[in-house]
Amino acid sequence: MHIEPVVRGLVSGLLADGEHPVPVDDTAAVLVRKIDNMPGLMRFGMRVLLWAFDWYGLIRGGRRFRGSSLVKQRKRIEEWSRMPVGPCRDMIEFHRKMGVFVALSLEGGEHPG
Amino acid sequence: MNVSTDTLIVGSGPGGAMTAALLAEAGVDVVLVEEGEKHPIDARQDHSLAQMDQKWRSGGLTVALGSPKVSYVEGRCLGGASESNAGLYHPPIDAVLDDWATRFGISDFSAEELSPHLDAVVEQIGVSSRPDGFSPASDRLAEGAEAMGWRWTEIQRFWRYPGGDQVGERRSMSETLVPRAVAAGARVLTGTRIDKILRRGRRATAARGTGPDGRPVTIDFKNVVVCAGAVQTPRLLRNSGWTHVGDGLTLNPMVRIVARFPERVNVPAFGVPVVQIEEFKPRLTIGCSYSAPPHLAMWLEGTAGELRRSLEDWERMAVFYVKACGQGSGSVRTTPVFGDALVRYRVAQHDYDVMGGGLVKLAQALLAAGATEVHSPLTGAPPLTSAAQAEQLATVLSPKTASFSAIHLHSTVRMGAEAAGCGADSHGRLHGAENVYVNDSSLLPTSPGVNPQGTILAVARRNTLRWLDER
Numbered sequence: 001m002h003i004e005p006v007v008r009g010l011v012s013g014l015l016a017d018g019e020h021p022v023p024v025d026d027t028a029a030v031l032v033r034k035i036d037n038m039p040g041l042m043r044f045g046m047r048v049l050l051w052a053f054d055w056y057g058l059i060r061g062g063r064r065f066r067g068s069s070l071v072k073q074r075k076r077i078e079e080w081s082r083m084p085v086g087p088c089r090d091m092i093e094f095h096r097k098m099g100v101f102v103a104l105s106l107e108g109g110e111h112p113g
Numbered sequence: 114m115n116v117s118t119d120t121l122i123v124g125s126g127p128g129g130a131m132t133a134a135l136l137a138e139a140g141v142d143v144v145l146v147e148e149g150e151k152h153p154i155d156a157r158q159d160h161s162l163a164q165m166d167q168k169w170r171s172g173g174l175t176v177a178l179g180s181p182k183v184s185y186v187e188g189r190c191l192g193g194a195s196e197s198n199a200g201l202y203h204p205p206i207d208a209v210l211d212d213w214a215t216r217f218g219i220s221d222f223s224a225e226e227l228s229p230h231l232d233a234v235v236e237q238i239g240v241s242s243r244p245d246g247f248s249p250a251s252d253r254l255a256e257g258a259e260a261m262g263w264r265w266t267e268i269q270r271f272w273r274y275p276g277g278d279q280v281g282e283r284r285s286m287s288e289t290l291v292p293r294a295v296a297a298g299a300r301v302l303t304g305t306r307i308d309k310i311l312r313r314g315r316r317a318t319a320a321r322g323t324g325p326d327g328r329p330v331t332i333d334f335k336n337v338v339v340c341a342g343a344v345q346t347p348r349l350l351r352n353s354g355w356t357h358v359g360d361g362l363t364l365n366p367m368v369r370i371v372a373r374f375p376e377r378v379n380v381p382a383f384g385v386p387v388v389q390i391e392e393f394k395p396r397l398t399i400g401c402s403y404s405a406p407p408h409l410a411m412w413l414e415g416t417a418g419e420l421r422r423s424l425e426d427w428e429r430m431a432v433f434y435v436k437a438c439g440q441g442s443g444s445v446r447t448t449p450v451f452g453d454a455l456v457r458y459r460v461a462q463h464d465y466d467v468m469g470g471g472l473v474k475l476a477q478a479l480l481a482a483g484a485t486e487v488h489s490p491l492t493g494a495p496p497l498t499s500a501a502q503a504e505q506l507a508t509v510l511s512p513k514t515a516s517f518s519a520i521h522l523h524s525t526v527r528m529g530a531e532a533a534g535c536g537a538d539s540h541g542r543l544h545g546a547e548n549v550y551v552n553d554s555s556l557l558p559t560s561p562g563v564n565p566q567g568t569i570l571a572v573a574r575r576n577t578l579r580w581l582d583e584r
Contacts, residue, residue, distance in 0.1 A: 019418030022417045037172045038175075039454070041451050042175075086182075097411045098174075100411060104406050108407065110163055
């Protein structure tokens, strides 16, 4: 599965607002690279969670997460950040923490490569 | 590629670099193997995204599984973690060393016996204080400690400041002990991963792995010293059939919070803040972290716009931490199919209590030092502005809400008597093997409760000199 659209949606949903532009594409690209560099079991687990999260959008809102509106994407993120299942919350927390770290690092002049 | 040597050393962090330097200088033919690459010490800005990618295993995204999980980091470059950590030097606590000797039956080991090795480490590698005082954030922590009547101290670093230079020079392994080893004739193979040690009964004969070009590498040796850290060392030994190692993992779980002050406290030019509150060691360490805006933002909440508003006065904010001397325990195994290290850790209830109490203490100290608000680590909680509100922090950590990280991992091949459940003998020789040694943080029987790099170096020096005596 191509995870980049899901990761991009997560970065948008967690960070973007109307006030300031966010380097969504570059941030998502760095996050995808970081996921690909994770140890095997973590990488596999993260990909499964992203896949499940993408299809969860279809079940809850009629469209996969990647194709949902920003409002619906935020709603799905909010739901998963309160899930009783730890790995679901951890997946959102990872994208929130690493997303903001990467986005601000890139804005501060770090190169995405 | 086939290589032959007297002694193969796997891993070039503090333990491996110390072992390589001393053996090579004694005339032993040494090959030092490092999975990561050699990078100039200033190739990337310290604590940056690029440095994480370059010098840490998996870009710094490694996790001990459990509830909650604990994220940790491992160095993966020539010099290991010493190339990118804070380089804090804290001498071990005498009572902890004596406790290790007693509980784990370690012979010839005491605070007194380790002392000359610590002195040698300080003298030969270089440990310094900043020439121009602490960072303002460190000053606030010290003021807060004094207001609460607690002891605090400046932690020296493996650093030097020639001519009063503010930035200074990191005294990492690639700058100190590895060049010493090379000058004495050691061969260094970077980009080379050892997957298995081949053995004939109790005797190891060769190591098999992969070179930088992806081709197989075989290294024949008379002795092998595994110094790949508390995760990779037991992974390699277990893969090679020594399955009695890998249990007993200890680490120091850590929680961070952000505090805001009315004046400027965050000056990146000072680098890592160096003040720690001593009052509660070794049970609890309280200190200040590197606090550039991307680091601050990780511990705040909000959208990019909200964070930017929060960070408009980032120079008035800093990240602080509490770190418990972990009483939990974990293990290192190999993940089926993937082959990576599988690290599991259970945080003890004691550690929640210690860190919850530590957060209260930290918040009270910061507020006493003039902080206008302290951000709770609990998602969605409003900032705290009074000592009475700070009491709430005592109970914010639970398996469901806590987000722990750890920098220091130990004890997966404890040294001591076999009967005490130790993986290696009192000087690091693996139980059940004739010529396999361990010389890194894996040997420390429990968490030392202080920054461990000095202890690791001193223990490695002690063991290596002993091996040379026995030759």
